[in-house]
Amino acid sequence: MRTDDLVNMLSTNLDAVDWRGISRRILGGAALGAILALVVMMLLFGARTDVFDLRAWIFVGIKFAFAGAIIGLSLAYLLRIARPSGEKRVSLTLIALPFVLAFVVLAVSLAMAPPADWRTMIFGQHWLLCITCIPLNAIFPFAAIVFVMRQFGAPTHLAQAGALAGLAGGSISAVVYALHCTDDSLAFVALWYGLTIGLCAVVGALLGPRLLHW
Amino acid sequence: MRSSETELKGLMIAALSGDERAYRELLGRVTRLLRGYYKNRLVQATRGAADAEDLVQETLMALHARRDTYDPAQPFTPWLYAIARYKLIDHYRRTPGHRANVPIDDVADIVAHDDQSSSESSLDLDRLLDELPSKFRTAIRRVKLEGLSVAETAAREGLSESAVKVNVHRGMKALATLIARGRKS
Numbered sequence: 001m002r003t004d005d006l007v008n009m010l011s012t013n014l015d016a017v018d019w020r021g022i023s024r025r026i027l028g029g030a031a032l033g034a035i036l037a038l039v040v041m042m043l044l045f046g047a048r049t050d051v052f053d054l055r056a057w058i059f060v061g062i063k064f065a066f067a068g069a070i071i072g073l074s075l076a077y078l079l080r081i082a083r084p085s086g087e088k089r090v091s092l093t094l095i096a097l098p099f100v101l102a103f104v105v106l107a108v109s110l111a112m113a114p115p116a117d118w119r120t121m122i123f124g125q126h127w128l129l130c131i132t133c134i135p136l137n138a139i140f141p142f143a144a145i146v147f148v149m150r151q152f153g154a155p156t157h158l159a160q161a162g163a164l165a166g167l168a169g170g171s172i173s174a175v176v177y178a179l180h181c182t183d184d185s186l187a188f189v190a191l192w193y194g195l196t197i198g199l200c201a202v203v204g205a206l207l208g209p210r211l212l213h214w
Numbered sequence: 215m216r217s218s219e220t221e222l223k224g225l226m227i228a229a230l231s232g233d234e235r236a237y238r239e240l241l242g243r244v245t246r247l248l249r250g251y252y253k254n255r256l257v258q259a260t261r262g263a264a265d266a267e268d269l270v271q272e273t274l275m276a277l278h279a280r281r282d283t284y285d286p287a288q289p290f291t292p293w294l295y296a297i298a299r300y301k302l303i304d305h306y307r308r309t310p311g312h313r314a315n316v317p318i319d320d321v322a323d324i325v326a327h328d329d330q331s332s333s334e335s336s337l338d339l340d341r342l343l344d345e346l347p348s349k350f351r352t353a354i355r356r357v358k359l360e361g362l363s364v365a366e367t368a369a370r371e372g373l374s375e376s377a378v379k380v381n382v383h384r385g386m387k388a389l390a391t392l393i394a395r396g397r398k399s
Contacts, residue, residue: 001271001334001335001337001338001339002333002334002335003245003249003267003270003271003274003333003334003335005339006271006274006275006339007238007241007242007245007274008238009339009358009359010237010241010274010275010278010358010386011234011237011238011241012234012357012358012359012361013234013357013358013361013363013364013382014229014232014233014234014237015232015379015382015383016230016231016232017230017281017282018282019230019282019283019284019285019286021282022282022283082283083283083284083285083288083293084280084283084284084292084293084294084296084297084300085288085292085293085295085296088292152282152283153280153283154276154280154283154297156296156297156299156300214276214280214391214394
């Protein structure tokens with residue numbers, strides 16, 4: 001095929017396109033995934049029993065703030081990385097910040113408590129449920145975002161794009177899990193929420209090159 | 215003739231809103247930039263420039279299919295360069311026996327080479343079209359190759375105009391995927 005003929009073909013009857021579409025679809029995909037994760041979580045485990053207690057919402061609020069910050073950051077960066085050369089406008093330092101903060105919170109809250117309490121602070125009652133639920137439920141938002149990226153995106157750094165999709169999936173799933181989770185110690189939240197969301201990002205980075213190739 | 219970022223960006227923004235002449239002009243310039251870039255890179259990697267035109271066309275096709283990922287608030291050249299580099303790395307990966315060695319370089323690199331020689335690739339459009347589902351193939355033939363309007367095509371094929379548009383759009387995307395995949399083997 002001659003390149004001139006290709007150029008001719010591509011420009012004949014050119015259609016207008018909506019450059020905002022990809023951003024809208026990523027946010028839509030994330031929202032859809034969040035709803036699915038929420039429905040599954042509520043059907044299987046329900047909300048925490050004291051969900052109407054104001055005190056409970058202080059703890060829910062802390063978890064929302066942590067996971068919510070990561071959701072905001074990862075979605076904002078996903079909108080960039082979905083486009084070619086978008087990786088240049090992604091700051092890995094900023095992404096690491098919530099995790100560094102979580103580590104500091106963990107260290108400080110353990111340092112301030114007597115070592116005899118550490119066990120309860122760290123493992124709470126349901127740490128196993130936490131580290132199972134968050135990654136598993138993250139599959140819904142992760143899959144939805146990956147689907148949209150594959151169909152409509154053009155990321156040029158696939159590992160980073162996958163990591164951000166994993167980060168968004170993990171943090172969305174963490175917010176959903178926070179509605180059920182009654183382990184309220186700061187150490188618990190910092191450790192297990194931080195670890196599971198981080199794990200989702202690592203898995204996303206590993207899957208990215210395979211899933212997002214175009 | 216060198217193309218400036220401002221010119222290219224202006225043409226691209228016009229093309230996004232459906233300006234055919236601007237797009238034709240843009241693709242002409244982009245073709246020359248890509249050709250220079252790929253020849254240069256392939257020679258540097260001691261692979262010979264024989265594949266350059268295939269890469270140029272694959273990149274043009276990918277650029278077209280994903281042109282809505284260009285954000286007008288951002289500069290055009292890095293966007294183009296990122297696609298070109300992505301396709302080059304992909305090319306290295308699927309050609310066995312060579313290690314992917316793509317130097318990290320700046321955007322100035324892509325505007326440094328401007329190659330006007332006209333060329334032909336090893337891609338066979340008719341054969342590629344035959345691999346597409348027939349509704350995509352027909353839509354592309356009528357609208358993109360024969361130059362019939364969407365309305366005429368719709369009337370002739372007994373479809374709605376939006377169905378024809380969707381078929382062209384999806385067909386071009388499928389074609390881009392086909393070219394990327396086909397060159398892999």
